[in-house]
Each structure stands twice: as structure tokens, then as C-alpha cells.
Amino acid sequence: MYKSIFVDQCGYLPEMTKRVTFRSDNPVAFDVITSDGHRVFHGTASARIENLCAGETDYVGDFSALTAPGRYRIVSDSLSESDTFEIAGDVYEDVFQKAFAFFYLQRCGCDLPTSAAGIYAHRACHTKQAFVYGTSEKLDVTGGWHDAGDYGRYIVPGAMAVAQLLYAYETNPSLASLYHKPGDSTDTADSASLPSCLEEIKYELDWMLKLQREDGSLYHKSSCYRFCSTIMPDAEQDDIVVSPVSATATADFAAVAALSIRFYKKYDPIYADRLADAARKAYEALRIMEPFQGFKNPPGISTGGYGDPHDTDERYWAAAELYKAFGDTKYREDFELFAKQQIYHGYGWGNMGTYGNRAYLTTEYSTDIDLKNKIIEEMITLAEEKLRIAEQDGYGTCLKAEQYHWGSNMVAANNGLHLYDGYCLTGRREFLNAAADQLHYLLGRNPMGLCYLTGCGTDAIKHPHHRPSIFLGKAMPGMLSGGPCGRRADPTSKGVLPEEFPPAKALVDMSGSYSTNEVAIYWNSAFVQLLASVVRG
Numbered sequence: 037m038y039k040s041i042f043v044d045q046c047g048y049l050p051e052m053t054k055r056v057t058f059r060s061d062n063p064v065a066f067d068v069i070t071s072d073g074h075r076v077f078h079g080t081a082s083a084r085i086e087n088l089c090a091g092e093t094d095y096v097g098d099f100s101a102l103t104a105p106g107r108y109r110i111v112s113d114s115l116s117e118s119d120t121f122e123i124a125g126d127v128y129e130d131v132f133q134k135a136f137a138f139f140y141l142q143r144c145g146c147d148l149p150t151s152a153a154g155i156y157a158h159r160a161c162h163t164k165q166a167f168v169y170g171t172s173e174k175l176d177v178t179g180g181w182h183d184a185g186d187y188g189r190y191i192v193p194g195a196m197a198v199a200q201l202l203y204a205y206e207t208n209p210s211l212a213s214l215y216h217k218p219g220d221s222t223d224t225a226d227s228a229s230l231p232s233c234l235e236e237i238k239y240e241l242d243w244m245l246k247l248q249r250e251d252g253s254l255y256h257k258s259s260c261y262r263f264c265s266t267i268m269p270d271a272e273q274d275d276i277v278v279s280p281v282s283a284t285a286t287a288d289f290a291a292v293a294a295l296s297i298r299f300y301k302k303y304d305p306i307y308a309d310r311l312a313d314a315a316r317k318a319y320e321a322l323r324i325m326e327p328f329q330g331f332k333n334p335p336g337i338s339t340g341g342y343g344d345p346h347d348t349d350e351r352y353w354a355a356a357e358l359y360k361a362f363g364d365t366k367y368r369e370d371f372e373l374f375a376k377q378q379i380y381h382g383y384g385w386g387n388m389g390t391y392g393n394r395a396y397l398t399t400e401y402s403t404d405i406d407l408k409n410k411i412i413e414e415m416i417t418l419a420e421e422k423l424r425i426a427e428q429d430g431y432g433t434c435l436k437a438e439q440y441h442w443g444s445n446m447v448a449a450n451n452g453l454h455l456y457d458g459y460c461l462t463g464r465r466e467f468l469n470a471a472a473d474q475l476h477y478l479l480g481r482n483p484m485g486l487c488y489l490t491g492c493g494t495d496a497i498k499h500p501h502h503r504p505s506i507f508l509g510k511a512m513p514g515m516l517s518g519g520p521c522g523r524r525a526d527p528t529s530k531g532v533l534p535e536e537f538p539p540a541k542a543l544v545d546m547s548g549s550y551s552t553n554e555v556a557i558y559w560n561s562a563f564v565q566l567l568a569s570v571v572r573g
């Protein structure tokens with residue numbers, strides 16, 4: 037039946053603000069009932085909201101006062117009932133485990149045994165030496181995570197994913213330490229050994245290190261020349277090619293290698309030193325690289341481009357992160373020079389400014405206090421802008437109409453992170469609540485009424501654009517769908533949705549729809565970081 041009451045299908049922590057959306061033209065009174073039909077809460081929804089992004093009228097109810105653990109549904113006279121959801125202190129533990137395990141399941145270059153990967157098991161894939169584009173040189177580039185529904189491995193989105201997973205770990209170590217590699221028992225934790233989370237992240241870092249050239253710069257990516265058909269990863273036997281170096285890849289790598297040092301130092305000082313050398317070397321290479329027009333696939337290669345035309349925010353991040361890691365004045369000078377021109381913001385693969393801001397704000401080395409205050413002020417202003425939009429949206433999301441583009445769910449998660457930053461900088465609860473609303477949006481309180489994370493909630497995405505899932509006929513769990521894409525960019529969604537269609541509903545749960553329903557490591561990482569943040573409170 038057509039849904040008209042929308043909640044977070046994965047549930048709520050008892051202390052969380054809990055909001056529900058009603059798609060209705062008339063005012064709404066509602067009840068929250070237990071699984072056996074007892075009414076435990078009665079409420080009336082707030083004022084009417086004309087929701088232009090979703091092309092509908094909404095009312096919003098608040099049942100935060102209900103804190104007792106249990107399983108519930110929301111009902112209202114003339115509307116169809118909500119999905120069942122739970123209130124409990126541990127509702128997000130399984131969600132976190134699944135979303136993090138996705139990275140393990142995306143591993144390239146090693147056997148994934150059935151005992152760990154279940155039906156997604158496969159033999160080591162993409163193990164051939166790669167051609168360095170345009171030369172006869174060959175290179176070992178095995179390892180890393182497959183980027184998305186395809187099997188390419190790209191430095192720029194990889195760096196973003198690593199940064200976000202590290203931040204998730206740092207923000208909420210107790211949640212992160214519950215993560216265990218699939219197939220491992222949950223109680224192997226021993227404080228001297230590398231936590232499973234960090235072990236997984238290291239798998240990507242190890243691969244990134246292989247893409248660093250002798251001169252310090254980074255090849256942009258390793259992939260086949262073109263996307264393969266719908267086959268398992270170990271069946272893709274085409275030649276692998278390493279694309280030319282880029283400033284964005286070099287800067288992102290320098291930054292993320294520098295960021296990683298402090299996480300690995302305690303467990304593996306030799307590895308931490310290796311990261312430190314690699315970061316410094318990449319930075320020196322970056323310094324003499326010309327500003328460029330963005331990476332473009334060279335003739336013959338047609339896999340993912342990640343052709344961000346602006347490399348200043350990446351250089352900004354690198355400078356800040358190396359300053360925080362090493363304290364050399366040259367890094368500080370570089371960062372401050374950029375930041376005095378413009379303060380950058382963003383958690384996305386094309387806009388990396390916030391990572392730089394976080395590094396500069398938290399460095400132990402000396403800083404320019406005025407600049408620091410200005411960064412803080414701008415971060416709070418950004419959170420305030422997002423809060424204002426969220427407060428006027430029927431689903432509490434701060435996605436503006438034009439932000440429903442390819443990967444809008446990443447934008448939703450990153451918006452939540454900007455709100456969470458506002459909370460950390462001011463202590464204002466409304467920022468935390470709005471950050472949590474971005475999570476709830478992704479997990480079911482959205483105009484599609486779908487849980488956008490596969491294998492979670494009561495009614496999740498079932499047909500993501502993800503080669504192993506399509507090949508095996510079952511969606512791998514724990515993957516965040518790209519989300520509604522107003523300007524559809526794949527034949528499947530173009531064939532299904534009319535030209536004029538509300539952007540917030542432009543998602544097609546069909547495996548062909550890569551512009552609305554693909555998955556990607558850096559969409560999952562945004563989700564993981566948001567989850568770790570709001571659960572910490």
C-alpha cells in the first residue's frame with residue numbers, strides 16, 4: 037500500500053528527538069502503538085509544509101517524549117500506517133557493523149572466503165600488473181577497495197573514504213570498536229592489536245601507497261580501460277591501466293597519509309613512519325605541480341573520472357593536515373596563505389575544505405587566532421544555514437532542490453556532518469538534532485519511504501547498481517544508495533520517470549539506474565561518519 041507516514045525504519049535511541057512525517061493535505065492527529073496494538077503516545081502534527089522538492093504537502097509530528105524501549109508503529113485515522121521501528125539503546129549497532137563491513141566486501145586483490153563474505157565470496161581479483169598509461173612500464177597496484185558498483189579504484193574518492201572512516205573511529209571509538217571483520221568472532225579484541233576498523237582502513241592505504249610515483253606524485257587511479265559487464269570482480273580479466281598523475285590525487289593522498297599517522301603510530305610505528313615519509317614526499321611533489329583544469333580521462337580510458345576542476349581546496353587540506361602532523365612552518369604558511377584568501381568548506385570528493393579546517397583547528401602547533409576564529413565563525417554560519425533549511429523541510433533534510441543530484445545521499449550525510457560540527461563548536465542541541473534528522477532521512481524518513489541502506493530497516497533498497505549484487509541477484513547489505521537525482525543521467529531512470537518529476541522522489545530502485553541507485557565507498561563513509569557522530573551525541 038502507498039505509504040503516507042514516514043519514520044526511521046532502523047529506529048531511534050531513547051534520548052533522541054523523534055519526528056515523523058505525514059504526507060497529508062489535512063491536519064493530522066496520530067498514535068504511536070506497540071506491536072500488540074497498545075497506544076503509548078498520542079500527538080498532533082505541527083503546521084502544514086508545502087514541500088516543493090517532493091511535490092506534496094506534509095505535516096510533522098514529534099514523539100520525542102516516548103523513550104521506553106520497544107517496537108512501535110505510528111497510525112493515524114485516514115492514513116496508512118508507518119513501518120515498524122524500534123526504540124532502544126543499541127538500534128544502530130547492527131547498522132554500523134553492516135555499513136562498515138561493506139568496505140571489507142569491496143576489497144580488491146585478495147580472496148574473500150565464504151566464511152567471511154557469504155554469497156559475495158570470490159577469488160583474488162585484479163591481480164595482474166598494471167600498465168602505466170602511455171608507457172611500457174608495469175606496476176603492482178593490487179589491493180584497495182572497489183570504488184562502487186564498478187571495479188575501478190580511484191585515489192580521490194578513496195582518500196575521502198579513508199578520512200571519514202578515521203574520523204568516525206576518532207569521534208566514537210566505543211561504537212567503532214564494536215566493529216569486527218566479517219567472519220571474525222566479536223570478542224577477539226585485545227588492546228595491543230590493531231582494531232578491526234583500522235585494519236580495514238589500512239587495506240586502502242596500502243593500495244594508495246602503491247600509486248605513489250618515485251617523485252612523490254600520485255597516479256589518479258587504477259582501473260581497466262572501460263567498465264565491464266555485470267560479472268563478479270574475479271571474472272574481470274581485462275588489462276589494468278594506471279592513469280596519469282593529478283594534483284587532486286596527490287594533494288588528497290598527502291593529506292590522508294598525514295592524517296593517518298596518529299592512528300597507526302601506537303600499533304605500528306614503522307608503518308606510521310612510512311605514511312609520514314609518503315605524505316611529505318607527496319606534498320613536495322604537489323608544491324611544484326601547476327594548478328590544473330581537472331583530471332580528464334586520457335584517450336582509451338572511460339572509467340570514473342572524478343574530474344574536480346578546482347585543486348585549491350585539496351592543497352588547503354594537505355597543507356593543514358601536514359602542519360598538524362609535523363608542525364613545520366612551511367605547511368602553516370601555505371595553509372594560511374590559502375585561508376586568508378578564502379576559507380573552504382566541504383566533506384565531498386570535490387570539496388575537501390572542512391577536513392583542512394578540522395586539522396587547523398585541532399593542531400597542537402601555534403596558529404593565527406583571528407584566522408581560527410574566522411574559520412569557526414564560518415563553520416557555525418554554515419551549520420545555521422543548513423538548520424534553517426532543515427526546519428522548513430517536511431522530512432527534516434537540508435538538501436536544497438538543486439542538491440538532489442547524482443549522489444544526493446552523500447550530500448545529505450555530509451550536511452549532517454556540517455550540522456554536527458556546529459553542535460561541537462557551540463553545544464547547541466538543535467544542531468545535533470538536525471544532524472540526527474539527516475540520518476533518519478537516509479534510514480526511511482524520506483519521500484520514497486525507503487531505507488536507503490540495503491539490508492537494514494523494514495523496507496530497504498533492493499536493486500542497487502552494484503555488480504556483485506546484480507550478478508548474484510541479492511543486494512549486498514550495508515550499502516547506501518546514491519539517492520534521488522533530479523537530472524537523471526542513466527537510461528533506466530530516464531525510461532521510468534517522466535521529465536518533470538519532484539527531485540526528492542527521483543530514485544528508481546532498479547539495478548540499471550546508476551545515477552540514482554548506485555553505491556560507493558565514499559557515500560558509505562559519509563554515512564558511517566554521520567552515524568558515529570550522532571550516536572556519540
Ligand code: G3I
Pocket residue numbers: 183184185186188339340341342386438441442443523525550554555556
Ligand atoms: O556540483 C554540481 C552542481 O553545482 C550542479 O548544480 C549540479 C546540477 O546537476 O550538478 C552538480 O554536479 C554533479 C556532480 O556529480 C556533483 O558531485 C554532476 O551533475 C554529476 O554528473 C556528478 O556525478 C558524478 C558521477 O560520477 C558522474 O561523473 C558523481 O558525483 C560521482 O559520485 C560519480 O562517481 C562514479 C564514478 O565516476 C565511477 N564509479 C561509480 C561512481 C558512483 O556513481
Ligand code: 9MR
Pocket residue numbers: 184185186263340548550554
Ligand atoms: O557501472 C558503471 C557505473 O559504475 C558508473 O557510475 C556509470 C557512469 O559512469 O557507468 C556504469 O557503467 C555503464 C556504462 O557507463 C555504460 N554501459 C553500461 C554500464 C553499466 O550499466
Ligand code: ZN
Pocket residue numbers: 143144145161162182187269
Ligand atoms: Zn578487484
